[in-house]
Amino acid sequence: MIPHSHHRPDQPILDVHDLTVRYEGRRALDAVSFHLHAGERVAVVGPNGAGKSTLFKVVAGVLPPQQGDVRVSGSRPGEHVCIAFLPQRSQVDWNFPVSVADVVMMGRIAKLGWLGWPKKRDWELVHAALETVGMGSLSGRQIGQLSGGQQQRMFIARALAQEAELMLMDEPLTGLDTPSQEGLLVLLEDLRTRKVTVMVATHDLEQAAAHFDRILLLNHRLIAFGTAAEVLRPETLLEAYGGRLKVRDGQVDLVGLDDTCCEGDDHVH
Amino acid sequence: MFIEWLLNPLSYPFMQRGLAAVILVGVVCAVVGTYVVLRGMAFFGDALAHTILPGVAVGYLVGGGAREPLFWWALGTSVAASLGIGAITKHARIKEDTAIGIIFAGMFALGIAIISTVRSYAVDLSHFLFGDVLGVTGRSLGLMAVFGGLVLLAILAFYKEFMTISFDPSLAMTLRLPVGLLNNLLLALIAVTVAVAMQTVGVALMVAMLVTPAATASLLTRRLPYTMALAAVLAGLAGVVGLYVSYYAGITSGSAIVLTATLFFLLAFLFAPQRGLLWKK
Numbered sequence: 001m002i003p004h005s006h007h008r009p010d011q012p013i014l015d016v017h018d019l020t021v022r023y024e025g026r027r028a029l030d031a032v033s034f035h036l037h038a039g040e041r042v043a044v045v046g047p048n049g050a051g052k053s054t055l056f057k058v059v060a061g062v063l064p065p066q067q068g069d070v071r072v073s074g075s076r077p078g079e080h081v082c083i084a085f086l087p088q089r090s091q092v093d094w095n096f097p098v099s100v101a102d103v104v105m106m107g108r109i110a111k112l113g114w115l116g117w118p119k120k121r122d123w124e125l126v127h128a129a130l131e132t133v134g135m136g137s138l139s140g141r142q143i144g145q146l147s148g149g150q151q152q153r154m155f156i157a158r159a160l161a162q163e164a165e166l167m168l169m170d171e172p173l174t175g176l177d178t179p180s181q182e183g184l185l186v187l188l189e190d191l192r193t194r195k196v197t198v199m200v201a202t203h204d205l206e207q208a209a210a211h212f213d214r215i216l217l218l219n220h221r222l223i224a225f226g227t228a229a230e231v232l233r234p235e236t237l238l239e240a241y242g243g244r245l246k247v248r249d250g251q252v253d254l255v256g257l258d259d260t261c262c263e264g265d266d267h268v269h
Numbered sequence: 270m271f272i273e274w275l276l277n278p279l280s281y282p283f284m285q286r287g288l289a290a291v292i293l294v295g296v297v298c299a300v301v302g303t304y305v306v307l308r309g310m311a312f313f314g315d316a317l318a319h320t321i322l323p324g325v326a327v328g329y330l331v332g333g334g335a336r337e338p339l340f341w342w343a344l345g346t347s348v349a350a351s352l353g354i355g356a357i358t359k360h361a362r363i364k365e366d367t368a369i370g371i372i373f374a375g376m377f378a379l380g381i382a383i384i385s386t387v388r389s390y391a392v393d394l395s396h397f398l399f400g401d402v403l404g405v406t407g408r409s410l411g412l413m414a415v416f417g418g419l420v421l422l423a424i425l426a427f428y429k430e431f432m433t434i435s436f437d438p439s440l441a442m443t444l445r446l447p448v449g450l451l452n453n454l455l456l457a458l459i460a461v462t463v464a465v466a467m468q469t470v471g472v473a474l475m476v477a478m479l480v481t482p483a484a485t486a487s488l489l490t491r492r493l494p495y496t497m498a499l500a501a502v503l504a505g506l507a508g509v510v511g512l513y514v515s516y517y518a519g520i521t522s523g524s525a526i527v528l529t530a531t532l533f534f535l536l537a538f539l540f541a542p543q544r545g546l547l548w549k550k
Contacts, residue, residue, distance in 0.1 A: 093307075
């Protein structure tokens, strides 16, 4: 289908410049600019409705930007099949009659081409991807029989089978128990060795600080982008979260932000 | 004795053609219907079937009652209506099911109005509404086989694409599949299926052929190819059983087929392993 080309090594994996998106007059994203290095892991944080999902859709090439420019390795997102956009678990039909391996194989269909059927190498890649995420023994399961953490790992395996170089995950940790969250974060850590660049939207500022190279703080505008020490300061957080933030003796109560989250409501209609 | 009971109706050519027609229609409807069920398009399928009535009615008047040209009228109206409904529901500022409801009822009323201008309209209307499988001619059967075969071929050729746009449209877009084009192709395939099935079950019962066997199979299987295969077997079986019931009990064939398919669904709904109503207790 579309050749997996257009990659210019001198260009950043993701370069967002002056990006603006409006929904019915309201600004979802307002003049956002930043760029990512290959292989880094970035947490995108901000209050509900801050435009995190919108940002991901534009970067994935699913939603066109109205103003500004998005480049992935030097060309538009729509020219790439190496961007994996992992769905929120709440938006998936878990009764759909497909096995885990079927879903992971969907990541390969751009490579199979029209009228192409999976070959031995494709199945090998699918099973290798499932081994990588620790789900080698579950490939034949119907997807509704998986736990929340396994469902999320399956989509990471699909991104690996897709040979994704940029992985966008919208709230992957939401609704998972603590061990599943930890397992997923360890898995994301392993992806670093594969030079996969990862962007994760999350509500949990502590996890963002502990497990990611840089944090992007968003509330329609880009408020801050840098290391945890640079971004998680009272003044930037107040700017992003406003009155919802609790500040005790000059210390920001990071845990207090957790209760602003609810699943899948980061959508502007 | 039982063999005789089975073979007796087969001595009539119209029964042979009828059996071939119900099996053919059952298989095509069930395979396409699997996507109708998975994508929640039952109302669209029902509306589409009703929407072709004015086209068929005009063809009926123009052709002076000849049956064979009706397939082409049904096919043309059906494809046009499916793409029209697709476009309107995408662009209109009203809710999708409301838009479909308005178009569907309006077109259906128009169809009935046109047919009612003919003197023998009660008989003719009931054929369009509930089907006339025993009146299928050899040529009609040939047309149904050709177009039904094309539909199955398209479903096979675009299997992985249709599965992906149905399961995860965002993935399909990031893999740069032409999602809009594939959606329209699927709508057109449903439309062709409706035209193929029209003479067998009629427009009023069409939705049952599209959704009932596929829904039954979805209760009993966990992977798409098996769902489609089982749906096809159940639909073909419902067609054959229904036709025999119709022959011996003197019931209208369309309703006998649909009732058989509904019975299969109820059995699966009650007894399906793990997912049946009685299994859980």
